[in-house]
Amino acid sequence: MKRIFLLAAICLQTYMLQAQCNDWNWPEDKAKAEEKNVLYTDAVRNDNFTAAQKPHMWLLQNAPKLNTSIYINGEKIYKGLIDATDDETRKAALVDSLMLIYDMRIENCGEEAEVTARKAYQFYVYNIRQKDKLKEVLTHFDKAYELNGNDIPYYMHVPYMSAVVYNKKYLDNLTDMEILERYDKIMEAVDFQINEGGKYVDKLEDYKSKIDGLLVSVIDVDCDFVRANLAPKFKENPTDLKLAKKIFAFMLNGKCTDDPLWLEAGQVIQEKEPTYGLAKNLGIKFKDSDKTKAEKYFNLALSLTEDPSQKSDMYIQLGSLKSGGAALELYQKALSVDPNNKDAYNAMGYAISQSYNSCKQGKDPVEDRGVFLLAYDFFSQAGNSRMMNSMKEQFPSTEEIFTFNHEKGQKITVDCWGRSTTIRSRD
DSSP states (O other), X not given: OOOSOOGGGOOOOOOOTTOOOSSOOOOSSHHHHHHHHHHHHHHHHTTOHHHHHHHHHHXXXXXXXXXXHHHHHHHHHHHHHHHTOOOHHHHHHHHHHHHHHHHHHHHHHOOHHHXXXXXXXXXXXXXXXXXXXXXXXXXXXXXXXXXXXXXXXXXXXXXXXXXXXXXXXXXXXXXXXXHXXXXXXXHHHHHHHHHHOSTTHXXXXXXXXXXXXXXXXXXXXXXXXXXXXXXXXXXXXXTOHHHHHHHHHHHHHTTOTTSHHHHHHHHHHHHHSOOHHHHHHHHXXXXXXXXXXXXXXXXHHHHTOOOHHHHHHHHHHHHHTSOHHHHHHHHHHHHHHOTTOHXXXXXXXXXXXXXXXXXXXXXXXXXXXXXXXXXXHHHHHHTOHHHHXXXXXXXXXHHHHHHTTOOTTOXXXXXXXXXXXXXXXXX
C-alpha cells in the first residue's frame, strides 16, 4: 500500500557529523522558509499536528539544516499523529516517519549519541509487542548504550532489559552469556548513575531489583551456573573486576557464600574497590578457617570507616580472635569509641564466663567462681538478663562464702582478669 507520508521518499544528504543546527541556517528562498516555519509552529502550538505536517515536510526537504527545532518539533508532530490514530497500517507508516526524523537530525545536526538513545526508546515503545521488530528493537538499544555509555538516559535501563527478555523468550536468539553481557552493561550504568547522585537515585535503586527479576526470568543464575559458565573465565583472568562482581553477586543471591570461588571473587573486589562492608564480611567468613586473614580484613574494615558504631563492631570482631587480656583490651576499645555498644559488654561477659577452667586455682571456690561474678557485671551492663541468670547459678553458695572466710558484699579481685567485683551468693 502506498503510504500517505512522503518522508520515506526523502533523499537524505550526507553531511559531516559535526554539523550543528543551533543557529538559523536559512535557504536561498528565505521568505518561503520563514512562511513555512510560522505555519507549522503555529499548528504545533495548537496541537494541530495534521496541519503542521505539510509545511514541516517542506522544510525537511528544502532546509534540512535550518535549525534543531524542526527535528524537536518533528518528534512532537509524529508522536501526536501516532497517538491520534487507531489504524495500525497508518500507525506503522507514522512510526517509520518518526524514525526518519531521528535519522535526519543525526545526519544534519550531529548529536548522534543523544538522538540514537531517543530513537531507541521510541522504537521500543511502538514496536516491543511486534515479534518481527524485536531484533531491531534490541539492535537500537545496543547502539544507544555503545554510544552513550554510562551517560545513557536513566529511563532506558528497564526497557533495554525487557527487550533482551523478549528476544530470548520469543525469538530464542540470545545465549545465556550474551544476555549476561547486556545485563552487566545495564547494571554498570545503573550503579554509576546511583553513585553520581541526583533526583533519580530512588528510581534507579528500584530499577535494580526489576532488572534482576527480568534476568532470572530467562536465566537460572544459580551457583551451578556460575561454576560452569563464569568460573572458567575467572580462572583465566583472576583480576577481572567486572567478572568478580558478577560471581560475587550471583553466588550471594544463590546462598553459596561458603564456596571458595565466592571468597576469591570477594577478595578481588576488596583489593580493587575496598569497602567497609565487604572487608567485614570477608573477615567473618575467614574467622573459622583462617584467623590471620580474618584479622587482616577486620583491621582493613576498621581503617575504612569513621563511624563509631562500625569501629566498635570491628574491635569486637578482633577481640573474638584473641583470648584473655588481649581480647578484653579490644572489647574495651570497642566501648571507648561507642560507649552504648551493648555487644561489647556482652562480648566481655562471654569471654570472662568461659575462662573458669583456665583461671581457677582449686584452692578457694569463692575466688575461683569470681569469674562468674565478674561476667555477671558485664552482662548486667549489656542488659542480658538470660546470661545474668545463667551466671548467678554459678555464684558461690552462702556456705562456701562462710567456710572460706569471705563476706557477701566484700570486694574480690579476679586475678586472671585483673579486675574487681563484689561477692554474692547463688542462694
